[in-house]
Amino acid sequence: MKFDKLVAAGNDFLLFNGIENHIEDYSKLALNTCNRHFGIGADGIMICEESSIADIKMIYYNSDGSQGEMCGNGIRCFAKYIYDYGIVNRSSISVETLAGVKYVDIQVNNFNKAEKIKVDMGYPIFEAEKIPMNLNKDRVVNEKINIDSREYEYSALLVGVPHVVIFVEDIKEIDINYIGKKIENHPTFPRKTNVNFIEINSRKNINIYTWERGAGRTLGCGTGSCASVVIGNILNKLDNTVEVTTEGGNITVELDENFKIYMLGGANHIASGILQIS
Numbered sequence: 001m002k003f004d005k006l007v008a009a010g011n012d013f014l015l016f017n018g019i020e021n022h023i024e025d026y027s028k029l030a031l032n033t034c035n036r037h038f039g040i041g042a043d044g045i046m047i048c049e050e051s052s053i054a055d056i057k058m059i060y061y062n063s064d065g066s067q068g069e070m071c072g073n074g075i076r077c078f079a080k081y082i083y084d085y086g087i088v089n090r091s092s093i094s095v096e097t098l099a100g101v102k103y104v105d106i107q108v109n110n111f112n113k114a115e116k117i118k119v120d121m122g123y124p125i126f127e128a129e130k131i132p133m134n135l136n137k138d139r140v141v142n143e144k145i146n147i148d149s150r151e152y153e154y155s156a157l158l159v160g161v162p163h164v165v166i167f168v169e170d171i172k173e174i175d176i177n178y179i180g181k182k183i184e185n186h187p188t189f190p191r192k193t194n195v196n197f198i199e200i201n202s203r204k205n206i207n208i209y210t211w212e213r214g215a216g217r218t219l220g221c222g223t224g225s226c227a228s229v230v231i232g233n234i235l236n237k238l239d240n241t242v243e244v245t246t247e248g249g250n251i252t253v254e255l256d257e258n259f260k261i262y263m264l265g266g267a268n269h270i271a272s273g274i275l276q277i278s
């Protein structure tokens, strides 16, 4: 079966055409192909399928074989894949995801290939119950969580997938592999969570380190970048338009006055190949 590898902000993905191929088990496909030693290597996979409510359906699985409702860097790669291969022949595309229909605008280069992609990410969800969390609160802002003997001040919200946002003075001092995994699996989050550590450079620029639910440490996270800007804005630490510096590249996040989120960034095609199915 043909695969393509794309990357956005250092978050790498394998894309498969589910319209042309019958794929038996997406979870197994993700586990096998994302493995960086025995597979191709990626943070997750996406499959395109026909949609009855949008131009196209995006199915997302993390590298551990779990399904994700949405992926911010992923949807930019997905849009590039769909546009560049002419699967949908328009530069404004609606994409069905498990987190609702997302609207994507593609800016093309001189070779008629997708270069910059703007995604209307919709509205964040703040109610603890819907994130979901074992808490009864309308907003989870500046709550406390204990990991081993240390207390962290965190905020949580749903931007398609659950996110925890923690502001720190120096992100390099955080043992994200250890703390990220602990918070991901903390009993407060019955469906686990993504975890973002943020260092503020100015009201318009932050650095972010992310630990992803289902994928572990990644170089960037689109939904995590959006979640972090929303919380930073609520706490009056950040403006409405923020450049998010991930370890794999920059993403611009814009909020309107009602917290509707727009995410803008690039996506690159790395390779195409044939997967041997045994």
Ligand SMILES: N[C@@H](CCC[C@H](N)C(=O)O)C(=O)O
Pocket: 011, 062, 067, 068, 069, 070, 071, 072, 073, 074, 161, 162, 193, 194, 212, 213, 214, 215, 220, 221, 222, 223, 224
């Ligand atoms: N890489 C992501 C998020 C992918 C989904 C996530 N790990 C989950 O299942 O919660 C992004 O760029 O948003």
